[in-house]
Amino acid sequence: MGARDSDDHDGGGTDAFAWALRRDLAIALRTRSELAVQLLFYAIVVTLFPLATTPERNLLSTMGPGVLWVAALLAALLSLPRMFALDQADGSLEQMALSPWPLPAIVSGKIAAHWLVTGLPVVLLSPIAALQYGLDGTAIAVLVAGLALGTPVLSLIGAIGAALTLGVRGGGSLLALLVLPLYVPVLIFGAGAVDAVRGGLAVDANLSLLGAGLIVAALGAPFAAAAAVRIALD
Amino acid sequence: MLEAQDLAARRGTSQLYEGLSFSVRDGVALVVTGANGRGKTTLLRALAGLSEPAAGTIRLDGEAVRPFAAILRRAVAFAGHAAALKDELTARENLASLAALAGADPSPADIDAALDRVALGPKRSLPARVLYQGQRRRIGLARLALVRRRLWILDEPVTALDAEGTALLAGMLDAHLAGGGMAVAATHAPLAVDRSRIASLSLD
Numbered sequence: 001m002g003a004r005d006s007d008d009h010d011g012g013g014t015d016a017f018a019w020a021l022r023r024d025l026a027i028a029l030r031t032r033s034e035l036a037v038q039l040l041f042y043a044i045v046v047t048l049f050p051l052a053t054t055p056e057r058n059l060l061s062t063m064g065p066g067v068l069w070v071a072a073l074l075a076a077l078l079s080l081p082r083m084f085a086l087d088q089a090d091g092s093l094e095q096m097a098l099s100p101w102p103l104p105a106i107v108s109g110k111i112a113a114h115w116l117v118t119g120l121p122v123v124l125l126s127p128i129a130a131l132q133y134g135l136d137g138t139a140i141a142v143l144v145a146g147l148a149l150g151t152p153v154l155s156l157i158g159a160i161g162a163a164l165t166l167g168v169r170g171g172g173s174l175l176a177l178l179v180l181p182l183y184v185p186v187l188i189f190g191a192g193a194v195d196a197v198r199g200g201l202a203v204d205a206n207l208s209l210l211g212a213g214l215i216v217a218a219l220g221a222p223f224a225a226a227a228a229v230r231i232a233l234d
Numbered sequence: 235m236l237e238a239q240d241l242a243a244r245r246g247t248s249q250l251y252e253g254l255s256f257s258v259r260d261g262v263a264l265v266v267t268g269a270n271g272r273g274k275t276t277l278l279r280a281l282a283g284l285s286e287p288a289a290g291t292i293r294l295d296g297e298a299v300r301p302f303a304a305i306l307r308r309a310v311a312f313a314g315h316a317a318a319l320k321d322e323l324t325a326r327e328n329l330a331s332l333a334a335l336a337g338a339d340p341s342p343a344d345i346d347a348a349l350d351r352v353a354l355g356p357k358r359s360l361p362a363r364v365l366y367q368g369q370r371r372r373i374g375l376a377r378l379a380l381v382r383r384r385l386w387i388l389d390e391p392v393t394a395l396d397a398e399g400t401a402l403l404a405g406m407l408d409a410h411l412a413g414g415g416m417a418v419a420a421t422h423a424p425l426a427v428d429r430s431r432i433a434s435l436s437l438d
Contacts, residue, residue, distance in 0.1 A: 012337070015334075019331070019334055019335060023320075023323075023331055026322070026323065026327070027320055027322045027323065030322040030323075031322055089316070090316050090317070090318060090319060090320065090321075091314055091315070091316025091317060091318035092318045092320065094284060094312065094314060094316075094318065095312070095318045095332060095335055095336070096335065097284065097302060098282065098283065098284065098302075098307055098310060098312055098336075099307065099335045099336060099337065100304070100307050100308045100336070100337040101335070101337065103302075230301070230302055233284050233285065234284070234285040234286060234301065
């Protein structure tokens with residue numbers, strides 16, 4: 001992508017980011033039912049586990065962090081296929097790719113909007129969800145910190161998958177197969193942090209790794225997703 | 235000036251066209267005709283820089299351009315089959331959003347004036363969802379006027395437009411060409427534009 005990349009240093013990156021963020025948020029706020037579906041899905045999944053297994057407190061607090069994280073992954077996955085597909089269907093994606101603004105900056109704005117709409121509500125809901133699993137205050141704080149660092153990574157990696165599966169028949173299920181394995185490290189470090197604090201260990205290592213993952217993903221994913229979008233339009 | 239040299243396009247194993255060479259001078263509109271499936275849209279997408287031609291080169295002002303080249307993105311206004319409207323946003327919001335995306339910075343008054351010109355003023359606050367196909371097309375026309383690009387690439391621009399809309403398009407195209415702009419349009423219906431400014435290309 002060398003030659004194309006040099007084209008992208010054309011200024012307007014901040015404008016492009018702000019444009020995409022504002023636009024996607026405005027659209028999301030007018031289709032609130034989709035937001036509700038996402039959040040309800042998360043709430044229901046985390047509620048099903050205590051109902052389906054056992055009300056035994058120790059067992060619940062052991063599996064709680066893992067269940068809460070898996071539910072967050074699935075909730076993130078639910079909305080991924082729509083990230084670029086709707087824009088491709090109505091022609092907006094072509095106009096974005098033809099904009100003088102750098103496409104990776106536009107894609108970054110879309111990813112940020114995706115996180116604010118799908119990731120942040122999960123982060124905010126998780127303390128309440130965690131109460132069902134009998135997690136204590138410190139564990140809940142670590143869970144929320146981990147989700148706050150980890151869910152943006154889910155949106156960033158998910159964007160690459162969503163762009164790569166554009167226009168593929170049955171793209172939704174392919175997307176899940178493509179993206180879920182990449183979510184594994186996030187899951188391990190995120191749930192690991194909560195386990196560590198429950199076992200009386202330090203959580204810095206897990207959270208630092210999540211933070212590092214976030215930085216790497218934020219720097220790389222928008223470029224990868226933008227390149228995939230261009231290929232999808234070709 | 236836009237030049238194409240030895241362009242070819244393939245779909246799967248079949249050849250749509252090959253050895254296609256033409257040039258479009260400033261102030262000229264190239265009208266591309268051809269039966270369905272001859273590659274009109276493919277040609278237009280290649281000229282807009284959305285896809286790589288199977289063979290051949292495209293030059294803008296003498297400089298060879300690749301898909302998504304920066305000079306192309308600053309020169310082209312592309313109007314494809316899809317109007318690029320978001321159903322959730324109003325006509326005015328859609329137009330403002332598309333103009334900003336193209337790097338134009340129109341004031342709210344400019345936006346309203348552009349909508350008035352395509353007779354959509356009274357509908358400006360309606361979500362695009364409730365607009366008819368022809369009205370959606372007209373937002374596309376208003377966008378063309380606002381973004382001020384040198385090269386208009388129009389895929390079936392008169393589809394869904396009524397007589398009044400077609401006349402609007404012709405008037406805008408005339409003004410664009412008179413101002414030294416270029417256009418490439420794939421169309422079945424003839425465009426009511428000054429004939430001396432029209433060149434034609436048949437893919438049949």
